[in-house]
Amino acid sequence: MAAEKVVTLELVDLALAYGLILIAVGLARMERIGQEKQMLWASARMVLQLIAVGYLLHLVFAIRSPLPVLLMLLVMAGFSLQVMGARVRHRMPDFYRVVGISMFIGCGGVTFFLCSLVISYTPWYDPRYLIPLAGMIIGNSMNGASLAAERLSAEIRERREEIETALCLGATSRQASEMAVRTAFRAALIPTMNTMAATGIVSLPGMMTGQILSGTEPIVAVRYQIAIMCAITGAVAITSFLILLQGYRHYFTVAHQLKESAWKG
Amino acid sequence: MVRLEDVGMVRLNPKGEEVAILAGISFSARPGEITAIVGPSGGGKSTLVRFVNRLDEPTSGRIWLDWEDVSALDPLQLRRRVGMVLQKPFMFEGTVLANLQRPFLYRNAPPPGAGSGEVLGVLELARLSPELLERDARTLSLGQQQRVSLARALITGPQVLLLDEPTSALDRPTSDRLAATLQEICRSQRLTVILVTHDLRLAERVADYLLYLEGGQILEEGKTEDLLIRPKTAELVRFLAEPEE
Numbered sequence: 001m002a003a004e005k006v007v008t009l010e011l012v013d014l015a016l017a018y019g020l021i022l023i024a025v026g027l028a029r030m031e032r033i034g035q036e037k038q039m040l041w042a043s044a045r046m047v048l049q050l051i052a053v054g055y056l057l058h059l060v061f062a063i064r065s066p067l068p069v070l071l072m073l074l075v076m077a078g079f080s081l082q083v084m085g086a087r088v089r090h091r092m093p094d095f096y097r098v099v100g101i102s103m104f105i106g107c108g109g110v111t112f113f114l115c116s117l118v119i120s121y122t123p124w125y126d127p128r129y130l131i132p133l134a135g136m137i138i139g140n141s142m143n144g145a146s147l148a149a150e151r152l153s154a155e156i157r158e159r160r161e162e163i164e165t166a167l168c169l170g171a172t173s174r175q176a177s178e179m180a181v182r183t184a185f186r187a188a189l190i191p192t193m194n195t196m197a198a199t200g201i202v203s204l205p206g207m208m209t210g211q212i213l214s215g216t217e218p219i220v221a222v223r224y225q226i227a228i229m230c231a232i233t234g235a236v237a238i239t240s241f242l243i244l245l246q247g248y249r250h251y252f253t254v255a256h257q258l259k260e261s262a263w264k265g
Numbered sequence: 266m267v268r269l270e271d272v273g274m275v276r277l278n279p280k281g282e283e284v285a286i287l288a289g290i291s292f293s294a295r296p297g298e299i300t301a302i303v304g305p306s307g308g309g310k311s312t313l314v315r316f317v318n319r320l321d322e323p324t325s326g327r328i329w330l331d332w333e334d335v336s337a338l339d340p341l342q343l344r345r346r347v348g349m350v351l352q353k354p355f356m357f358e359g360t361v362l363a364n365l366q367r368p369f370l371y372r373n374a375p376p377p378g379a380g381s382g383e384v385l386g387v388l389e390l391a392r393l394s395p396e397l398l399e400r401d402a403r404t405l406s407l408g409q410q411q412r413v414s415l416a417r418a419l420i421t422g423p424q425v426l427l428l429d430e431p432t433s434a435l436d437r438p439t440s441d442r443l444a445a446t447l448q449e450i451c452r453s454q455r456l457t458v459i460l461v462t463h464d465l466r467l468a469e470r471v472a473d474y475l476l477y478l479e480g481g482q483i484l485e486e487g488k489t490e491d492l493l494i495r496p497k498t499a500e501l502v503r504f505l506a507e508p509e510e
Contacts, residue, residue, distance in 0.1 A: 161355045167320060168349040169417065170341050171371040255319055255340045 066125035080142040090153040093250040106239030114231040144236035148188035155180035160263040173252035188240035267294045272326030287481040299458040301472035309481045310461040318347040348418030349427040354410035356402035391416035408439035425457045465508045
């Protein structure tokens with residue numbers, strides 16, 4: 001079956017859709033929640049940001065060269081790193097380096113694997129594939145990674161007695177922080193597990209919905225969705241694992257001593 | 266034998282200025298004796314004892330274990346020779362036996378079984394019944410848990426035992442019984458024991474030698490009975506008159 005042409009939304013249609021936001025603002029005003037201005041501001045930002053990214057993508061698609069595609073991915077990764085830095089309350093020492101390296105290996109590796117071995121399209125930098133796929137992988141890994149980093153820091157603080165008892169009994173810092181690392185890794189994986197379990201029943205994933213809307217056969221869209229879910233799970237696991245593997249070391253000295261900064265403040 | 270030589274610790278305060286937490290600490294702790302470090306809370310007692318098994322590092326001075334400088338020893342090896350019992354007993358998940366086997370797992374050695382000489386030996390030293398071995402360690406009373414941590418610290422056959430406020434989480438009768446056990450172990454095993462406590466009664470009961478630490482400095486030291494009967498400094502006199510609970 002040939003893909004049907006997707007219905008184009010005209011400005012009038014968008015204005016009509018925006019009416020729904022005005023209804024939301026109206027309701028907020030009626031209930032006096034005092035968030036009307038923020039809602040309008042947020043919706044304006046949403047519109048502007050999407051238009052901007054739309055033109056940017058249009059440009060990147062038109063140039064058809066690897067450089068702007070890679071640049072765009074780099075900017076996306078940079079922003080996600082910055083968002084994470086702001087979100088994580090207790091940042092581990094050397095946070096940006098640890099998380100940056102882990103995301104580069106985890107997300108970069110999985111994106112490469114998915115694009116070149118699973119989907120195997122050409123050219124490798126085709127922005128139609130690379131940008132949305134890498135974007136989804138980076139976005140999801142960011143969530144997993146911030147959970148891992150946040151949880152590790154909290155676990156080390158809460159488990160000070162356990163860790164120091166283990167050190168006193170001759171444990172290495174790796175052995176002493178084993179439970180903290182394990183709990184943080186579990187916490188990082190839970191949202192992805194939940195999403196996987198709920199996919200298709202509780203919600204239709206955004207990418208699949210988008211593909212169906214643009215005329216792709218649902219069966220094809222589902223296959224893509226399965227592949228991307230697998231990739232996201234892999235990327236979240238690898239990124240979080242790498243963060244924890246490097247991260248725990250920063251709480252200890254080379255002489256297997258728990259640093260004071262790990263449990264104070 | 267443990268010997269501290271002019272040990273000090275400097276930290277930066279929030280303004281970035283250097284503040285001495287401990288200064289000029291020198292003393293020796295001998296095998297078969299309990300050396301107690303007493304003094305008010307916040308005086309640097311716990312920090313000091315953590316230098317001996319290198320849980321922390323002093324900023325100046327040297328610490329000797331027999332004739333070896335501890336800073337030159339591998340900390341993992343050192344901690345098998347210098348056991349430590351912390352203020353609050355921490356029990357790892359699992360049975361009492363699993364807790365006693367922990368130190369062996371850490372060095373990838375085969376763990377001793379319930380009927381082994383090592384396990385039965387430390388149970389006897391810590392006055393614990395072998396029937397407890399299969400019990401979930403976290404369901405034991407605090408007093409029993411502290412005895413398990415004592416047995417766990419002894420199972421690697423250390424020559425030194427550090428005790429950081431070991432009875433502060435316990436009620437008086439439990440604390441007294443543990444004190445008696447500590448004394449027996451120290452004598453029978455010829456262990457070098459360093460006890461940190463703000464509890465004068467405990468120090469008086471078990472310690473052979475006493476150091477009074479206040480404001481990061483040793484203000485007085487001597488045989489327990491001499492120090493308690495004839496204190497020389499105003500600080501110790503005040504501490505003896507108004508001990509902390």
